[in-house]
Every structure is written in C-alpha cells, then in structure tokens.
Amino acid sequence: MVREVPLLQARGLCRRYGAITAIDGVDVSVYRGEVLGIVGESGSGKSTVLRLLNLEEPADAGTYYLDLPGYADQNLFTMDRYYRRQIQIRHIGIVYQNPYLGLRMRHTSSGNVAERLIMAGERNFATLRQAARGALSASEFPLERMDDLPIRLSGGMQQRVQLARALALRPMLLLLDEPTTGLDVSVQALVLDTLARIQRELQIATVIVSHDLGVIRALADRVMVMRHGRVIEHGLTDQILEDPQEAYTQQLVYAKL
Numbered sequence: 001m002v003r004e005v006p007l008l009q010a011r012g013l014c015r016r017y018g019a020i021t022a023i024d025g026v027d028v029s030v031y032r033g034e035v036l037g038i039v040g041e042s043g044s045g046k047s048t049v050l051r052l053l054n055l056e057e058p059a060d061a062g063t064y065y066l067d068l069p070g071y072a073d074q075n076l077f078t079m080d081r082y083y084r085r086q087i088q089i090r091h092i093g094i095v096y097q098n099p100y101l102g103l104r105m106r107h108t109s110s111g112n113v114a115e116r117l118i119m120a121g122e123r124n125f126a127t128l129r130q131a132a133r134g135a136l137s138a139s140e141f142p143l144e145r146m147d148d149l150p151i152r153l154s155g156g157m158q159q160r161v162q163l164a165r166a167l168a169l170r171p172m173l174l175l176l177d178e179p180t181t182g183l184d185v186s187v188q189a190l191v192l193d194t195l196a197r198i199q200r201e202l203q204i205a206t207v208i209v210s211h212d213l214g215v216i217r218a219l220a221d222r223v224m225v226m227r228h229g230r231v232i233e234h235g236l237t238d239q240i241l242e243d244p245q246e247a248y249t250q251q252l253v254y255a256k257l
C-alpha cells in the first residue's frame with residue numbers, strides 16, 4: 001500500500017528564551033491540502049511554533065522536514081543558511097496578525113507583493129506588475145487600491161495584501177498567525193471566506209494559529225491544543241470541539257459557548 005507522505009514533518013521542537021521554555025517537544029505534521037489549527041491560551045507557545053516552521057528562528061532541538069523535490073531528506077534546521085532562506089522565500093508563505101510584521105508600510109501594496117517575486121529573482125517590471133495584480137486579485141483585494149501604501153488601507157485590506165504577498169510564489173506551506181484577529185466581525189467573515197476558498201483551490205498545506213475557536217472550526221481539519229509549551233490534545237476538529245477529552249480543552253471550548 002502506498003502511503004502519502006506529509007508535506008511537513010517536524011519532531012521534538014524545542015525553543016528557549018533565557019530561562020523561559022517557550023515550546024518543549026512539539027511534533028507537527030501537515031499533509032498537502034490539509035489545514036492544521038493550533039489553539040491554546042496566551043503564552044502557550046503557538047506563535048513560537050509558527051516562527052520555527054517559518055525558519056525565522058533556530059530551534060534548540062528538533063527536526064524539520066518538508067517533502068520538496070531535492071530537499072525531502074534534509075533537516076531544514078541544520079541546512080546552510082542560504083538554502084534555508086531560499087526555501088523560506090519560495091515554499092513558505094506567512095500572514096501575521098500584525099500587518100507591520102508582514103508588510104513594508106513605505107512600499108505600495110503591489111510593491112509589497114512584487115518584492116516577494118524580486119527576492120526569487122524576477123526583474124522584469126511588466127511581469128512583476130502582472131503577477132502582483134494576479135495575486136492581489138486572487139486575495140480579493142480591490143485592485144484600484146493596489147498602488148496605495150498599506151498604512152492607508154483598512155485592516156481587512158492589509159490582511160489581503162499580506163495574503164497576496166504570502167501566495168505570490170505559490171508556496172507549498174501557508175502559515176497563518178491570528179490572521180483575522182482584530183478585524184470587525186463582518187470583515188473577519190469575508191477574509192475567512194477568502195482563506196477557505198484559496199485553501200480549497202490551491203490545496204496548500206496550512207497551519208493556522210488562532211485563539212478564536214470559530215475561526216478554527218471554519219478552516220481547520222485537525223487541531224492541536226497547546227498548554228505551557230506542549231501539545232496536550234490533538235485530533236480532528238469536530239472531535240476536539242464537540243468532545244474534548246482534556247480538562248483544559250474542555251475549559252477552552254466551553255468558555256467560548
């Protein structure tokens with residue numbers, strides 16, 4: 001029997017900041033086309049997991065494999081910095097809660113998207129412009145605003161620019177860190193619709209961190225519950241949200257009802 005290999009396989013992730021152990025022995029796997037949700041209280045280590053998966057920071061321990069041609073057998077944490085950067089640019093997209101982390105506020109919105117392609121070596125102005133327009137349109141960004149600075153846009157529009165930038169190079173892995181937190185409920189619903197549609201169309205492997213179980217329910221196939229830097233419960237979204245086993249997860253779920 002042929003078994004599908006997960007796109008992402010990370011084992012035993014650990015990260016310390018001085019005396020603080022942010023995460024300790026976290027395993028993550030995600031298949032192509034699958035959405036993994038990570039929930040947990042503030043400070044439980046959710047964003048740290050995403051930063052490690054985005055190769056933004058080194059892990060203190062653990063292994064990280066992406067099933068990419070030519071790289072499948074390489075632990076990304078021990079790879080040369082140049083190749084790590086190439087993988088980050090070409091194969092991983094990220095959307096942060098805070099648009100200031102994900103966007104350059106002094107570049108136009110189209111420039112923010114084009115920058116991603118420039119990083120990958122594209123130099124032709126017409127191609128860059130066309131690709132930026134395509135990515136912004138796919139993210140349902142109003143194209144008449146594509147030459148505005150992000151600072152002049154609404155929160156929902158800024159998240160759409162981040163999404164377009166993240167997806168401009170058609171990455172294999174999409175990381176979403178509280179992508180709709182702080183948006184109006186109606187805007188949040190529209191951005192979630194866009195995320196769900198793109199996810200379906202591109203069949204991209206996605207990890208979403210959110211404290212909002214409504215967001216997790218709308219997008220995630222599987223859920224990992226984190227507490228004090230460890231995974232305490234893990235399963236299909238319906239199973240975790242309808243029938244949580246751990247007392248902490250029960251608290252998390254019932255507090256939201």
Ligand SMILES: Nc1ncnc2c1ncn2[C@@H]1O[C@H](COP(=O)(O)OP(=O)(O)OP(=O)(O)O)[C@@H](O)[C@H]1O
Nearest residue numbers: 017020021022040041042043044045046047048049
């Ligand atoms: N750069 C850093 N320096 C020192 N401590 C950090 C740093 N980044 C994270 N931490 C600590 O690591 C722990 C986990 O933080 P992390 O941001 O991953 O949690 P989180 O679950 O994403 O929280 P939130 O939901 O509030 O964003 C916290 O105790 C946090 O203070």
